[in-house]
């Protein structure tokens with residue numbers, strides 16, 4: 001079994017386990033870190049028929065009393081209304097109302113992890129939770145690092161907190177049931193890690209050309225991505241400096257995602273377009289090695305990811321910049337890719353960035 005340890009202060013350290021078939025061992029792996037007796041599992045409407053039973057059976061076998069809640073799958077559910085419905089379900093006395101002594105399990109993709117993590121962090125001022133991610137995106141990115149949030153009408157992840165899980169259980173076997181679209185959407189965040197930190201990872205992805213060719217490498221790819229993320233989070237948990245590199249491609253990516261009403265693009269697809277845009281800006285500004293955007297585009301095309309977002313009104317695009325969390329007053333911190341494998345941060349006035357965006361879209 002592959003494992004990683006996330007070192008954090010105040011007894012908030014946790015382990016990430018990666019192993020095929022781990023869902024069936026969820027009960028024992030949770031028992032190692034949780035001494036209480038009751039667990040609420042929350043999932044979405046697609047994951048429930050696929051994996052809820054396996055997890056519930058494993059938890060019951062380990063002696064836990066369980067309750068199961070679900071909500072409609074997809075990004076449009078990631079909002080405060082759904083959180084309120086989760087609070088209702090969690091507090092419902094049938095079969096038990098959750099208390100701080102209980103545990104919540106988030107079983108699903110990034111939408112489940114982000115929203116259930118947010119509900120766990122806020123209900124009763126905090127109930128411990130465990131992440132069991134079932135999409136590639138969630139296994140390489142969202143289940144690690146403690147950013148939990150929901151979307152507001154103004155933009156992505158605007159109501160949220162940092163709240164770390166007690167454990168992350170990754171079962172790569174769950175990837176077999178992903179549609180190609182959802183699988184490659186997650187690959188976009190893997191490509192992001194290659195762009196910001198790991199040229200070797202980028203080259204591995206360049207050497208494969210299909211999901212089939214990636215398959216033998218998946219466990220190692222997940223480990224490498226979690227390792228990059230955990231090291232960055234250990235150094236800058238609260239996202240005040242180095243962690244911002246994990247947001248590469250996200251400033252415009254989040255804008256494309258929102259302006260597509262969360263239905264045109266999935267998160268990774270929007271980030272793919274955002275990574276291309278910022279590389280093009282970087283090349284124009286002399287901050288990015290010429291040819292980087294083309295190399296990235298070639299890779300994205302290989303895996304069927306978009307390289308250019310649909311046209312949206314300039315003012316709307318620029319308007320979303322106000323809500324980027326890397327902004328401070330009139331400035332915004334940009335995440336640039338100097339060359340494949342190396343990111344750099346640059347603080348610029350928002351108007352300057354707006355002008356640069358205007359030049360490329």
Ligand SMILES: NC(=O)c1ccc[n+]([C@@H]2O[C@H](COP(=O)([O-])OP(=O)(O)OC[C@H]3O[C@@H](n4cnc5c(N)ncnc54)[C@H](O)[C@@H]3O)[C@@H](O)[C@H]2O)c1
Nearest residue numbers: 046073074109110111112134135137142147174177178267
């Ligand atoms: N917190 C973070 O650090 C972080 C990082 C990256 C992304 N995110 C967030 O993650 C979200 C995107 O995550 P996502 O792409 O996993 O989306 P998602 O959770 O909506 O999952 C995508 C689709 O796959 C389905 N699904 C999940 N697991 C499955 C499986 N094993 N087999 C078949 N279908 C399955 C889901 O029901 C859904 O329809 C966005 O909201 C994004 O903002 C958060």
Ligand SMILES: O=C(O)C(=O)C[C@@H](O)[C@H](O)[C@H](O)COP(=O)(O)O
Nearest residue numbers: 141145147156157243246247250325
């Ligand atoms: O963990 C981080 O830090 C990231 O930025 C990872 C991103 O892939 C992720 O999409 C994150 O949720 C974006 O964060 P936000 O602060 O821009 O909402």
Ligand SMILES: [Zn+2]
Nearest residue numbers: 189250267271
């Ligand atoms: Zn992301």
